[in-house]
Amino acid sequence: MPANTMNEDLKRERQRCSFDPKELTYLLDGGEEKTEERRQREKFFLDDPELSETAPSDYLSHKEKYEHAVKKACIVFKKVQQLQAQGKAGMQNFREVLGGQLGSAILRDGNPLGLHYVMFIPTIMGQGTIEQQAEWISKAWNLEIIGTYAQTELGHGTFIRGLETTATYDPATEEFVLNSPTLTSYKWWPGGLGHTANYAVVVAQLYSQGICHGIHPFIVQLRDEETHLPMPGFENVRIPWNYMLMKNGKVLKDGSYVKSPSSKLTYGTMIFVRVVIVQDAANYLRKAVTIATRYSAVRHQSHIKESAPEPQILDFVTQQHKLFPQLATYFALHYSGAWLWDMYNNVTSELESGELDRLPELHALACCLKAVSAADAAQGIETCRLACGGHGYMSCSSLPITYGLVTAMVTYEGENTVLLLQTARYLMKAWQNCLDGQPLTPSVQYLNSVRRSFGGVYHKSVPWIIASMQRIAAGKIETAHRHMNDKIKRGVNSEDAWNETSIELVAASEAHCKAFIVETYYNSVQQIVPSVSQQLGKALTELCELYAVNTLLKNIGDLLRYSNVTTGDLENLQRWLEELLAAIRPNAVGIVDGFDINDAIIASPLGAYDGNVYERLFAEVSKSPLNAKPVNESFHKYLKPLLKSKM
Ligand SMILES: CC(C)(COP(=O)(O)OP(=O)(O)OC[C@H]1O[C@@H](n2cnc3c(N)ncnc32)[C@H](O)[C@@H]1OP(=O)(O)O)[C@@H](O)C(=O)NCCC(=O)NCCSC(=O)CCCC(=O)O
Numbered sequence: 001m002p003a004n005t006m007n008e009d010l011k012r013e014r015q016r017c018s019f020d021p022k023e024l025t026y027l028l029d030g031g032e033e034k035t036e037e038r039r040q041r042e043k044f045f046l047d048d049p050e051l052s053e054t055a056p057s058d059y060l061s062h063k064e065k066y067e068h069a070v071k072k073a074c075i076v077f078k079k080v081q082q083l084q085a086q087g088k089a090g091m092q093n094f095r096e097v098l099g100g101q102l103g104s105a106i107l108r109d110g111n112p113l114g115l116h117y118v119m120f121i122p123t124i125m126g127q128g129t130i131e132q133q134a135e136w137i138s139k140a141w142n143l144e145i146i147g148t149y150a151q152t153e154l155g156h157g158t159f160i161r162g163l164e165t166t167a168t169y170d171p172a173t174e175e176f177v178l179n180s181p182t183l184t185s186y187k188w189w190p191g192g193l194g195h196t197a198n199y200a201v202v203v204a205q206l207y208s209q210g211i212c213h214g215i216h217p218f219i220v221q222l223r224d225e226e227t228h229l230p231m232p233g234f235e236n237v238r239i240p241w242n243y244m245l246m247k248n249g250k251v252l253k254d255g256s257y258v259k260s261p262s263s264k265l266t267y268g269t270m271i272f273v274r275v276v277i278v279q280d281a282a283n284y285l286r287k288a289v290t291i292a293t294r295y296s297a298v299r300h301q302s303h304i305k306e307s308a309p310e311p312q313i314l315d316f317v318t319q320q321h322k323l324f325p326q327l328a329t330y331f332a333l334h335y336s337g338a339w340l341w342d343m344y345n346n347v348t349s350e351l352e353s354g355e356l357d358r359l360p361e362l363h364a365l366a367c368c369l370k371a372v373s374a375a376d377a378a379q380g381i382e383t384c385r386l387a388c389g390g391h392g393y394m395s396c397s398s399l400p401i402t403y404g405l406v407t408a409m410v411t412y413e414g415e416n417t418v419l420l421l422q423t424a425r426y427l428m429k430a431w432q433n434c435l436d437g438q439p440l441t442p443s444v445q446y447l448n449s450v451r452r453s454f455g456g457v458y459h460k461s462v463p464w465i466i467a468s469m470q471r472i473a474a475g476k477i478e479t480a481h482r483h484m485n486d487k488i489k490r491g492v493n494s495e496d497a498w499n500e501t502s503i504e505l506v507a508a509s510e511a512h513c514k515a516f517i518v519e520t521y522y523n524s525v526q527q528i529v530p531s532v533s534q535q536l537g538k539a540l541t542e543l544c545e546l547y548a549v550n551t552l553l554k555n556i557g558d559l560l561r562y563s564n565v566t567t568g569d570l571e572n573l574q575r576w577l578e579e580l581l582a583a584i585r586p587n588a589v590g591i592v593d594g595f596d597i598n599d600a601i602i603a604s605p606l607g608a609y610d611g612n613v614y615e616r617l618f619a620e621v622s623k624s625p626l627n628a629k630p631v632n633e634s635f636h637k638y639l640k641p642l643l644k645s646k647m
């Protein structure tokens, strides 16, 4: 590849950008110093020859992929320890390097130590007593043991009250006896459980004094610490009394059970991971949209005017409509994720002091935000892939693998529909409170004001859109609530009525979440704009407007049903959408440059900073072992005899 050449289209795009992309980078990182630290950290990992790929992992067998991943995860761990010794890494960096965007570049096919950091350590921190934390955290932190989170079973993932694994307390020996007696009670899915972990937090039904107390977490050794051979199977495995994580519910040595202040505190790790997923989903989307935007600036195809040369495909307005909303969605999820992270930290410290009041609202928001961010990021990444035509289909484009990673988020840590129904439960109660004149929590306050006014004259502003989306959400919540109660009045029992209304309940939950995202995004941008340059402020505002307009236009049916919008208003909205796409067009490459994603993390010939798409694509396919020889052996073995026999 010619050294140091920059694609001419990208050069021009960079000259056209109205703001300095560095300013956006510093804004997203939290300051110039933070950007420098991040870049240094990335360099420290990505420049290590032991970590850079010699050949793409696509050409390795399943076994080789696993072995490479373990090798790399160990190198990464040692490097994180080095950083830690220099005071340059904390828990957050462990997650970033081992599980986040940087991790996904080094460990493309998944990280065998991921669950150790994302769930095992956080569960001990959230569910263990101070003594248990002292015993286990440093061992886990220093990787003297490797853990995972074993909750899901072959028979149950969603309905965790239905888990079959039992932990029965034996006061005679002061031990718990763990048992997975059936095929469906096998622990199934936990990351790293197969070959990597030697310990796990196992979630099991607690029995003591003959009574079942519901599910609780236990630390169980899975493999010998020296030989790594599996411990004898999951039948009557005995673990010491203090291996039950007892910060919340506990069993005293005599077998009496002391209830947790809330049985739902056992579900705390799941809230934590749901909060983290919102940020991860945003980051993967940002990577995909960087690839598709740069590619679309380099790729020329077809005609807009017959007399002119073939345009950059980014000039097709339909292409802009595919990509720019994804740019905006990144920001929307980023700011909503940051908001949720703050709320999570505040509520967690309230829980530490025994205050449980805000837990239901946190749960309701974490559930719907996890569901909507996973679904929207997955769909956005797929849109980016399709926007790159045939080259997006190639696995070296990194788009298929990114989609694969993000679509899994729809299922794990609470399947999306199930989580939206959890939020709906909260919304139904909120609506009832609203009808009864009871106080409402901040995230559902809007129900009161929307109930009073069902109208609102169109004006070209995000606040009007927020009000419209809240009207849609409130309308859907009211409809679902009414339909459910109508059924109950007709004699349907409340559980059946819930199931029969669940399509509308899920829709209400989604609408509530979208209204929340638009409002949070808008408030964040309003706060930021005064502190950045006028040009960047304008670009950020345009993206926020685009997110708002586009989201509303995707829900025209709902808007017509739940507000007094006119067809003229809809035409105005469509015009506004088109104006915004045109306004964002000159800044598109500058915005993705501002994300400042290292080429090694982008890992796609379509999305590199220099835009040498075709040279990089060619170099990539040359790495295929199939291209090493002109004739493959299978020709002589199979094709040739077949061809001969037909002669
Ligand atoms: C679906 C539910 C929520 C249902 O639970 P349930 O006990 O049957 O509850 P219910 O009767 O419907 O509701 C009872 C009540 O409990 C509340 N609640 C439910 N969850 C929480 C929570 N986390 N925090 C705080 N409160 C919670 C609900 O809101 C209900 O409250 P309410 O009675 O209405 O006042 C639950 O079972 C669940 O969370 N299922 C999903 C399982 C899951 O997330 N598994 C994760 C496995 S680990 C994994 O996937 C790792 C992947 C990570 C990776 O690979 O990186």
Ligand SMILES: Cc1cc2nc3c(=O)[nH]c(=O)nc-3n(C[C@H](O)[C@H](O)[C@H](O)COP(=O)(O)OP(=O)(O)OC[C@H]3O[C@@H](n4cnc5c(N)ncnc54)[C@H](O)[C@@H]3O)c2cc1C
Pocket (backbone or CB within 6 Å): 115, 149, 150, 151, 152, 153, 155, 156, 157, 158, 159, 188, 189, 190, 191, 408, 411, 412, 413, 414, 415, 417, 418, 421
């Ligand atoms: C990549 C990946 C990694 C994972 N890692 C882990 C891990 O480390 N540890 C761990 O313990 N687990 C892990 N899991 C398991 C994961 O948490 C479960 O798959 C998830 O909770 C969904 O449960 P399920 O598979 O039983 O689906 P099911 O609950 O059987 O869902 C199947 C369908 O039934 C519907 N459904 C189920 N219940 C309801 C309901 N109440 N209302 C309406 N519809 C319903 C769902 O919407 C869905 O359409 C992982 C899963 C994946 C895919």
